[in-house]
Amino acid sequence: MALQINATNPEHPALLLALPWHLPLEEWPEEYLVPLPRGISRHVVRYARAGDEVIAVKELAQRPALREYELLRDLDRIGIPAVDPLAVVTGRTDRTGEPLESVLVTRHLGGSMPYRSMFETTLRPATMHRLMDALAVLLVRLHLAGFAWGDCSLSNTLFRRDAGAYAAYLVDAETGDLHPEPSVGQRQYDLELARVNISGELLDLEASGALHPSVDPIDFGAEICARYQGLWEELTRTSVYPAGKYHYIERRIRRLNALGFDVAEMQIEHASNGDTVTFVPKVVDAGHHQRQLLRLTGLDAEENQARRLLNDLESWMATQADYAPGDPLGARPEVLAHRWVREVFRPTVRAVPPELRGAMDPAEIYHELLEHRWYLSERAQHDIGLDTAVEDYIRNVLPRARETLQPATD
Template identity: 50%
Template sequence: MQFATGPDPTDLLTLPWSTPLAEWPREKLVSLPRGISRHVVRFVRISGIVYAIKEIDPVLADREYALLRDLARLSLPVVQAIGVVGNRTTVDGDRLDSALVTKHLRFSLPYRALFSRRMDGDLEPKLLDALAELLVRLHLAGFAWKDCSLSNTLFRRDAGALAAYLVDAETGELRSSLSEGQRRNDLDIAETNLAGELLDLQMSGLLPESVDPIDTATSVLRRYDRLWAELTAPQTIGAGEWWRIDQRLRRLNDLGYDVAQITVNEQQGEPQMLVQTQVVEAGHHRRRLYDLTGLQVQENQARRILNDLDTYRSQAVLPETDVEEETVARHWLSDCFEPTIEQIPPALVAKLEPAEVFHEVLEHRWFLSEAAGREVSLAEAATSYMQNVLRHRPDEKAFLEPSLMGLGGEVNGEGGADDADRSWGGTDPTP
């Protein structure tokens, strides 16, 4: 067996690797939603950590393991690859496929779970925006997915939006860059897969009547094209318009992207410049927040928290006082963030991840202040939120409806959640 990261391998050695995955005993498994998959997949919990195990051809298992590791090193949102169990045989000596082990993504939900609970009135655009952005990020890194679908994606809440994570990289290919044809082929595959999945939701009664599956699938391509153009399109400027470069960079940063290089060329001797931005990595706000506070959160959550940190600075520090940003951030952690999170009752910790709770408390505070006609304190807003809002939220750390639970048959390559009465552990798969 080969394990590259994660817990002590002896924890995983206790699993019945000499038994075909489809025949593993129920007491070893965790119930997660069914989905469409080419392979048998099972979910297990060991030492409080949930793993997804996929039975797959040895060559494909090693290839997908390496791809997931490479994508993680590029800071792309993917599930964490733990290892490959190879050279498996039954007790009678019959050959078994390899087993690819990944760590389940905490607080994540598959698309069917999101639609089944109707947690958000604006679910469709948020979900499609997240998928389009994931595709853009993969393509910028030179990764052709070749099997983009909702089934191969997990979603986490991100300050009211959704963040998408790649689950299945089996068919993918990582290059230094992608040609226009390779990108368009990936988008064609995505459109076909999405239309089929949305039609399936419609037949299951989970898709609102106002949503057309074909038009919705096509809209992902439009969202993708708009974002791709914003990130990569050349920009011609006059000699005295350098401010437009700064404007473009600020706009890219607001979208959560950093710029690694700017190429400037004169056009036919005229005093004009062609500015080609090379966008290589997303996460501007989350990296800044991590540097200041050590908090690892989603991009939109980081943007929202940084706004609150800036407000705290303006209120707590005199304008003429020169105080380092890191010092203010430490005070903000101890005065604002940590006390708010500590107010979460133990029985409600599975509802949302801490950063999302803090974001919602800030939103709740704004509404309370509007209604009261005065500034409501953060502590007061947190108390009200815990009692009146969070208590009624469905668990996103531990989920699902009985109609979506299942142990037998093929299960989607990754799942969404776990039984509500069991504890969780693990770490985020992204740096």
């Protein structure tokens, strides 16, 4: 079989051809390699340079190489934090014609480190807790996206500093699988593997003297389970609120946003007696709402604006008599969304006098009005409604805002 390079970018094969594919990876000359810290892997892994890019090259059999390549591409398409797949190289042979293993090529994740490199200087317990937080968030994100990892561990994760915390990235998808939704058993299997693997990895560090004496490997293995369960519960639980307390729903959404997640859809059901409202959020990673708002309404807004507008749109749709998800006779979301723009969004924005708007665009004005309604509803302990919020905003907020923007005069 001739050498074949399957790549995501048509420019990559020409760059990759310059590498010594006729040699086993562990025999590659230093001139091709980049001296970066490597984690523990069941396969031979090296960092090399291809043109201006630093790449990670992993040797493994052809079938798992192709499968992992496709899985990483799928994870990239759905926005999961994982290494970026560039190519699979198959049909390798040495100079005598003997076959060599295939190779998976991924882009090096700049600024990232394998966990063992982070322990070259003894990590404080507080830093260890942040690593567990990052790994728990990654595992939850994978499960929300339908990905069962099958081998969650510190070794299969890269960590990158993120404003005082850490962000975790999946680096090995070989054992993973995508599903419409992972079963409870698959999630628990991932979690139990994470507990066992992390405890084992920390015990190895303890034996080498690289672990802080106050860090208990068994306790930290159990900690990932507790942090995952707490996060999963917050992201997926059903809430029941008293009817009329719609600001409670927004309070829940704000907590989810603070955790780094967005609410893509909301299921809101009124009890038959009208006393309670049941709220079920569908959570996604950030970066989703701009495109969703544009698709549904034609409104082009910044991400945070789009999140707030979509939350308001979802709440409004749930109050419409012809909103019946899954019912072919019910109004489609696109129809309701355009009705919301026509009957709610535009009249609300137009209620604010042009001379008081300043440089704010319509999406920002509406966002400000939603914020003001939230503030007034929290103070009153009941939902005050948008019309009341608009009146109070025009009367009490905008005049003061304009005064602060006026230039000082002598």
